[in-house]
Amino acid sequence: WLASITPESLGRDIPTDKLVLHLPLNEGQGNPLHAVGLKEPLTPNGTLTWDKEGQSGPAPVIKSGATLEVGNVGDFERNSAFSYGAWVKTASNDAQAGIFAKMDVQAAYRGWDLWQNGQSFGTHIIDTWPANALKVVTRNRVVKPGKWQHVFVTYDGSGKPAGVKIFVDGREEPIRIEQQSLNADASIRTPTPLRIGQRSAGAVFEGGAVQDVRIYERLLSGNEVSAIAENSSLQKLLAVAAEKRTPQQAAQLFTYYLENHDAAYPKLAATVEKLEAEQAAIRSRSPVTHIQKEKPDSPAMAHVLMRGAYDKPGDQVSAAPPAALHAMPAGAAPNRLGLARWVVDPQNPLTARVTVNRFWQEVFGRGIVPTAEDFGIMGAAPSHPELLDWLAVEFQENGWDVKQLFKLMLMSATYRQAAITTPEKLEKDRDNILLSRGPRFRTDAEMIRDCSLAASGLLSEKMYGPGIKPYQPEGIWDIVGLPEGNTRNYVQDTGENLYRRSVYTFWKRMAPPPNLETFNAPSREVCTVRRERTNTPLQALVTLNDPQFVEAARHLAQEAILKGGSSFENKLQFVAQRLLARNLRPEEQAIAQSSWNDLAAYYTSHIEDAKQLISFGDSKPDAQVEAATLAAWTMLVNELMNLDEVLNK
Known part of the structure; x- marks a missing residue:
């Protein structure tokens, strides 16, 4: 390809489909200017002066009274896709000027333009300014006064900022939206002619130069814009003998060949782009983990710090165990x-x-x-x-x-x-x-909760995963939560997460789980090798009234009723085996029988209390078990769960 390519054939890579105007603006003398897309040559307003150092030959310098009026070209509608741009040489980085525009200032700025916005380039697409208009500029300060830059805009006809792309020197620039009030029924058509170097009145691109103006009645791709931007520089590179080209110049030609002539490259580039997007998505949702690598060429060392002061290093020491050991x-x-x-x-x-x-x-x-x-x-x-x-x-x-x-x-x-x-x-x-x-001795806080869940059959054997939020009194986090923090409100889990092992419990340092803290669970702020063991009335209130324990008692009671056998004794021994790993002795059975008789009598005559008791917890009671019977057994199981033999090792 490199051996066969010529400047003329290189020019054929520039897109011509639906090209409605091409103004080279490189004649270098005189006033009549030729253009593709116009029937007659252009005659400028006033006498043009020419910059000999143009991008592709001498370029006209824009001045007040010396601009170009092209005619009724580029009269697009708001919902039409079109693209436009040129080679531009700005005179300053503070100008607010129209590089070229089809815009009627007197009719509330209706139309569109290519605009220098101080140190940025931008575009307006306007029905009525500012109520019904779109203005987008480059976010970065890309204007380089005195240097030729290729500026191009593509618009997809959507009327949305996302439909506008601005390219500088063939690269898409991030944009900043300054106005986005363009309505769906807006119209940007105007009879005012297209002008090079200004709007219909004022906003002259004073002292600037323009060449190679192109307007397309379609949306150009990024590769097509790059081909236009790179064409003139590539033609200059081709004029250099192959043996005299620098590695950078050769690489620029190779990149152009890949993007415009290699059959496999577009597919490979699309694959790379997709993979890079996936990688970026993974990185954005994943925390960064820092790792350390041993220095292969220098041993680890440190200094003895005199009296612990970091700015008073003493003798240098190397890695070694204490001499006393x-x-x-x-x-x-x-x-x-x-x-x-x-x-x-x-x-x-x-x-x-x-x-x-x-x-x-x-x-x-x-x-x-x-x-x-x-x-x-x-x-x-x-x-x-x-x-x-x-x-x-x-x-x-x-x-x-x-x-x-x-x-x-x-x-x-x-x-x-x-x-x-x-x-x-x-x-x-x-x-x-x-x-x-x-x-x-009394078992640890986590063991007490987990054993009650295991005995009841509720304990989940699921391992790993994020912290879970089991039952907890309301409002505990409110006092210590920051208003903007993500732990301001405690949102209780549901389903299996309520019954996972206590080791997975979400731990808020300023408000630890109260049912575990009551049984001397450490705060986890420091390593605790030996836990305290205290006995307080609050501990009995937890095991008697905490929804976790009441629900566990109800679930074990339900298991005993449905699976323990037909007689009271069989059901009772079913519970005893689950909680104590042994059968109750006759004297113990008699006490349990007496307690159950009292409970059954009470809940039979207070059915609403029974229903309220068995409603504790996220799991639902079995509908085939009578409420009074289940409530009586729940209370009996709860009594057994509070035996010293159950809570102590």
């Missing part, structure tokens, strides 16, 4: 992998001991070292140091197998002791430090 393993590099190997090194006295102590605390309620968060000199001494050492070594030698360690503790004779105490044990081992009996 064991050394790095042989062959371990001073990086994160080396640190990981050092942490799990058999010589490390802390990692295994701290870990097994926390697991022991989880199982027995109290660590072998009570201050699980502090193994230093301020922490408490271990109650059984040899046991701690043995468990740590066992944990290490079994490959840090957590399941194996828990199995070992749970199957031990120590754990399987009864939690029943005696006066002698209370006297000698009040806090069970010597492990004279099995562990007994």
Whole structure:
């Protein structure tokens, strides 16, 4: 292609379909000017002066009294698509002038124009200014006084700002909308002639120069506009011998060939554009995650900061463990992998001991070292140091197998002791430090909620996903929420999200979930290794009245009625197995029977109370179960759910 192309054939790449006017304006002398689309040559108003440094030969300089009147060309309607532009050389960057226009100033500026708007280029499409008009300008300051620039406008006939595109030097520019009141029934036709260098009156493009004016009665594509803009510069490049062209000039010719003559390029370019749009969409909806990369050629280093002042660095130090502790393993590099190997090194006295102590605390309620968060000199001494050492070594030698360690503790004779105490044990081992009996302590807040949901059959096993918003008293977030924040109002979830594990609960720092906070759930502002355990009346109010627990009790009651068997005893043992993992003893059954009789009698005579009770929660009760029966069983199950044996380990 490069060997066969000539300046003349290059000119044939410029679109000519529906070209209604082409004014080269490069004669360089005299007044008669020739144009494609006109029957007769043009005669300017006044005597033209010529700029010898035109884009394609000498160019006429616009002055007051020396403009061009073309005639009735470009008389388009508002709903017609058309395109227009020219090579332009501005005289200043503060002019408000018509580069060319078919616009009647006396008739409320009806018509259209190509406009210099100070440091921007723009266009007007007007029925009546400003009530029924459209004005769009380039958002960026693109005007370069004294330099030739190709300015082109395409309009799709929609009457909307989105239908207008402004190109400068072949590239589409972002636009700024200054007026958009053009109505659907507007008309922009006007008998006033097309003028080069001004509107019908005034707004002269003083001192500017114009060449290669083109008007099309259709919407040009971006590639077509680029072909027009690049043609003259490409012709100059072709005039340069191939061996004398710079790499940039050769690349410009190659790009032009791809965009205008290569058969496969348009499809490939469209694919790339689509993929780039998809990539941009992904980036716009995804958070940016910063990552770090190790410097391959420089070791990590730091300075000792004197008295902690960042601006008073002391000695330079490199990455290494504290000298008071064991050394790095042989062959371990001073990086994160080396640190990981050092942490799990058999010589490390802390990692295994701290870990097994926390697991022991989880199982027995109290660590072998009570201050699980502090193994230093301020922490408490271990109650059984040899046991701690043995468990740590066992944990290490079994490959840090957590399941194996828990199995070992749970199957031990120590754990399987009864939690029943005696006066002698209370006297000698009040806090069970010597492990004279099995562990007994209230379970954590999340466990209490999750166990009630699991026993009732409501607990969702779904994993992962965003935080969920279960039942919560109204208005808790209002006091601490910012008016413009997205956590101003608490919007309760519905369906499965209400019954997911507590670990997925959405946590607002200033207003944590009250039912979990009541049972000493930490605020999550700092890491909490050892939770407090307090006993307050509020805890009983939560398990008795919170919709989460009432709904769980009702659902378990419904399960017992429908699946537990025909007799009261069978239903009761069904509930006991779910909550206690055992059957109730005869004396316990008698108490439960008496309680149920009272509840059934009450709700049978107070049916509205029964209906109100079983309406708690998002899930609906089974219609085939009588309201009074379900309410009585709900209250009985709720009583059993509040037993110490259920809430305590």
